[in-house]
Amino acid sequence: MNKYQFFFSILFFNSYILFSQVQGVVLNNEQSPLDGVNIYISEYDLLIKTGVDGVFLISESIPNNSYLEFYKKGYQTTIIQYNYENELKIVLKKLHVELDEIGIRESISVLGSNKLLNIEQKSLSDNFISYTSLVENINQLTGVSSIGSGLGIQKIVIRGLSGLRVVTYLNGMRISNQEWANDHSIGFTDLGISKVELIKGASSLQFGGDAVGGILYFSDEPFVESTIPSGFIATKFDNSHMLFGNQFGVKMSRNNFYFKADGEYSQASDYRLPDNTYLFNSRFLNKAYKFSVAYFNDKIQSIFRYQHNSDHVGIPAHACNVDLTSVPLESLTSSSFDLNEDYKMTRPTQYINNHLFTLKSNYFSNQIKYSFFVGYFINNLQEFEKWTIPAFDMDLSTTTLRFNLDFLIKKIKINTGLQYQNQDNFNNISSRLIPDASSNDFGYYLTMDFNKNNFGFNSGVRFDYKNIHCKDFEYNTFFPSVNSSLGFFYKQNDHISRITYSSSYRAPHLSELFSDGVHHGTMRYEIGNISLDTEKSHQFDFKYQYSNDHIGFVVNPFVQFVNDFISINPVDSFYINTYRIYNYIQYDNVQLSGLEINFHYHPHLLHNLHFEQYYSFINAVNIDDDVFLAFTPSNKIKTKLYLDLENYSIPLSLNNISIYHLYSFSQDNVALYEPFSSAYNIVNVELMFNPFNKTSLLIGVNNLFNEEYVPHLSRIRDVAGGVPQPGRSFNISLKYEF
Incomplete structure (x- = not known):
């Protein structure tokens, strides 16, 4: 522990309360523990990870029937519904070919079921260092293009439709950034953004019926x-x-x-x-x-x-x-x-x-x-x-x-x-x-x-x-x-x-x-x-x-x-x-x-x-x-x-x-x-x-x-x-x- 971590540990020690927690474990096909597995609790918008022994701890305050998503690069994503009466023992299958961005798979999605709707997902966690801009990354998806001039002005095109026909949401809010014009960009950067979900066409009824081209x-x-x-x-x-x-x-x-x-x-x-x-x-x-x-x-x-x-x-x-x-x-x-x-x-x-x-x-x-x-x-x-x-x-x-x-x-x-x-x-x-x-x-x-x-x-x-x-x-x-x-x-x-x-x-x-x-x-x-x-x-x-x-x-x-x-x-x-x-x-x-x-x-x-x-x-x-x-x-x-x-x-x-x-x-x-x-x-x-x-x-x-x-x-x-x-x-x- 470095001096900064020690300082903050002392600062919060007196106010830290240990809550009741439930223990689980994530294993591979050979029943060996998997470390670094991401566990996303959708109802909390909370991410935890397994340790070197594959063990993870979650709070007992998590509502029953909450969805937990387990994912790790190179392994098949698994979703379970939490039940405090059931043992939390998860086995992840090793994958060689991953179709996560464009495939039909299990995943927690705000826009609906990935199996039943044409939803594609793309991680944006390292977008800032890996791509020149947010739009350049999304451009790599099939059927996606962009309108722009250099990095200063860029906006998304889905299957030939753009502007008012492509609706953009950020954390549940529609972003109306004068999107009717080609010189008005998307309205935000990749700062603090984890992922983007994309529907090609207007299948996401919860977020409006006017997304003729699609929704981001x-x-x-x-x-x-x-x-x-x-x-x-x-x-x-x-x-x-x-x-x-x-x-x-x-x-x-x-x-x-x-x-x-x-x-x-x-x-x-x-x-x-x-x-x-x-x-x-x-x-x-x-x-x-x-x-x-x-x-x-x-x-x-x-x-x-x-x-x-x-x-x-x-x-x-x-x-x-x-x-x-x-x-x-x-x-x-x-x-x-x-x-x-x-x-x-x-x-x-x-x-x-x-x-x-x-x-x-x-x-x-x-x-x-x-x-x-x-x-x-x-x-x-x-x-x-x-x-x-x-x-x-x-x-x-x-x-x-x-x-x-x-x-x-x-x-x-x-x-x-x-x-x-x-x-x-x-x-x-x-x-x-x-x-x-x-x-x-x-x-x-x-x-x-x-x-x-x-x-x-x-x-x-x-x-x-x-x-x-x-x-x-x-x-x-x-x-x-x-x-x-x-x-x-x-x-x-x-x-x-x-x-x-x-x-x-x-x-x-x-x-x-x-x-x-x-x-x-x-x-x-x-x-x-x-x-x-x-x-x-x-x-x-x-x-x-x-x-x-x-x-x-x-x-x-x-x-x-x-x-x-x-x-x-x-x-x-x-x-x-x-x-x-x-x-x-x-x-x-x-x-x-x-x-x-x-x-x-x-x-x-x-x-x-x-x-x-x-x-x-x-x-x-x-x-x-x-x-x-x-x-x-x-x-x-x-x-x-x-x-x-x-x-x-x-x-x-x-x-x-x-x-x-x-x-x-x-x-x-x-x-x-x-x-x-x-x-x-x-x-x-x-x-x-x-x-x-x-x-x-x-x-x-x-x-x-x-x-x-x-x-x-x-x-x-x-x-x-x-x-x-x-x-x-x-x-x-x-x-x-x-």
């Missing part, structure tokens, strides 16, 4: 049992943006109280193109902090969270009073990097401040779990084209109330509840892109899950009643809707199949209804359409999975029909000969269809080598006019080669080597006036070391061969013939845990 649910790192502070400090550098980033986190508990706090400061300059020039004004600054406080006993669990995220983001490739398609690239770049000047904010710039408050309480009584959630999210967005006066300054506030019941009727799990959401958009100055307006959404949902042996089904329904009110346009319209989902699951030996149907709706957004002006962030003149109606979607999704000790693959075809599809389309005219005009229109019938394939190979003779490959193909068509939809991502093949060296004696304790390759096909299926895009290859290499105890060191190279490429969904693809993404870059990250 981010969860914070769980609490830990520790009367002395534990946590981490981390730092990283990436020379493509001359990015310096720092994070810290600390956790502790005392009696039945738990506490977490995290902070981040990251700053980046203009990113370097493959020709060694720098894209002017692609710089950004991020500051964030968050904390959580929880109280748990055998009847009530309450968690309060607060988070603040501040972004200063430059808007690159911007020019005034010129044709953006013909402006020379040289006029948008600089030939050198100035350490004293190139971190300073210039114009145009976005200043974004987000504050998030949430309170969640669970109460257990007679095998029923009552949950109450209240959340408040306030987003302030200022966009400056000139130095003194913002082009617009808006506050968007979101208030959410949700009451939920979980209970069992024989073998059927029932989840039902009510949700209310209010949004207010308020302009702080007279200049505006969208008007002052408010919306109120009342929803009721009911889902039923049945799962026994090798068969299961899921069904659900949701009723919503949404009102949008805007005084400026004398607009007051109601949008009622009914959404539903149905899924079946079947397993036979190593073969698993699942088929799901889901319907969803999406009422038009303020930006789609009322926009009328230049949006400098997207460099276009947008014209809304007050006659837009509700968008309706029907999706069919089939997933088949097979795996054994050395090979695994998943095949996932899907088709989605969208009626009254709201689209923003370019026209053959410009505003002041600079900004292309875009109109919001509605298509009667749109079809999105595709195929996703995941392949994982683990050679018998080289157990520490893993080969993974993901294929995603999509086709998006306006059926009525027999034309392609604009902004459809290109087809992709993603390949990952992972070599685990943890059990070898290599200098600096080299832990693993990872090689990632992305091949993006050319995109020739484009809408009228939309340019084509070319194919490209990207190769990234990473080496992870553990040079000291509790220390991780990562050294990596992105875009190893310095490929010059412009993604089809790049924000600045139409400027100067297409502005390339960053060239070859080197990064180094260091993390110490205590």
Whole structure:
């Protein structure tokens, strides 16, 4: 024990109370104890681990029938329902092939049953040191792409749909970060986040029916049992943006109280193109902090969270009073990097401040779990084209109330509840892109899950009643809707199949209804359409999975029909000969269809080598006019080669080597006036070391061969013939845990 641990042990010794605890043990197939097994107690959002003897201790205050998830890398995840009368002896099966991110498996998920819904999960615990950004990591999932320009502006695309059709939740609260525009990022970083759950399509009825494209649910790192502070400090550098980033986190508990706090400061300059020039004004600054406080006993669990995220983001490739398609690239770049000047904010710039408050309480009584959630999210967005006066300054506030019941009727799990959401958009100055307006959404949902042996089904329904009110346009319209989902699951030996149907709706957004002006962030003149109606979607999704000790693959075809599809389309005219005009229109019938394939190979003779490959193909068509939809991502093949060296004696304790390759096909299926895009290859290499105890060191190279490429969904693809993404870059990250 070092002097700091000794100090904190003395500090809390007098107030520490030893509660009654229950002992359990985790073993492998050979009945040998397993150390370092993670045990997640979902009702408490609490993580504990086994010791070297495989033993773990849990408090007797944990409610009966709570779910415990046991997981360890290289072993099959196991979930049990806790019963104080049963012996806690868990056996984990050794796995060679893991399909955890994309496979049909047992796992505790906020969004529902992974077996019955198309839920994919991805760990984000080491995202800060292992990836250049949160979005870059999620991009590696099948069927996921991104819109952006460098690291400063990035947002998720799921199966060709993005923006308002992809709903983002953080710890139960919907993040409304002016997501209608491509220059508005996700609204938070990976700070303190443990994992993301992804549904492709609108099968998660509990969290709203308007997720036509899908839902992303981010969860914070769980609490830990520790009367002395534990946590981490981390730092990283990436020379493509001359990015310096720092994070810290600390956790502790005392009696039945738990506490977490995290902070981040990251700053980046203009990113370097493959020709060694720098894209002017692609710089950004991020500051964030968050904390959580929880109280748990055998009847009530309450968690309060607060988070603040501040972004200063430059808007690159911007020019005034010129044709953006013909402006020379040289006029948008600089030939050198100035350490004293190139971190300073210039114009145009976005200043974004987000504050998030949430309170969640669970109460257990007679095998029923009552949950109450209240959340408040306030987003302030200022966009400056000139130095003194913002082009617009808006506050968007979101208030959410949700009451939920979980209970069992024989073998059927029932989840039902009510949700209310209010949004207010308020302009702080007279200049505006969208008007002052408010919306109120009342929803009721009911889902039923049945799962026994090798068969299961899921069904659900949701009723919503949404009102949008805007005084400026004398607009007051109601949008009622009914959404539903149905899924079946079947397993036979190593073969698993699942088929799901889901319907969803999406009422038009303020930006789609009322926009009328230049949006400098997207460099276009947008014209809304007050006659837009509700968008309706029907999706069919089939997933088949097979795996054994050395090979695994998943095949996932899907088709989605969208009626009254709201689209923003370019026209053959410009505003002041600079900004292309875009109109919001509605298509009667749109079809999105595709195929996703995941392949994982683990050679018998080289157990520490893993080969993974993901294929995603999509086709998006306006059926009525027999034309392609604009902004459809290109087809992709993603390949990952992972070599685990943890059990070898290599200098600096080299832990693993990872090689990632992305091949993006050319995109020739484009809408009228939309340019084509070319194919490209990207190769990234990473080496992870553990040079000291509790220390991780990562050294990596992105875009190893310095490929010059412009993604089809790049924000600045139409400027100067297409502005390339960053060239070859080197990064180094260091993390110490205590």
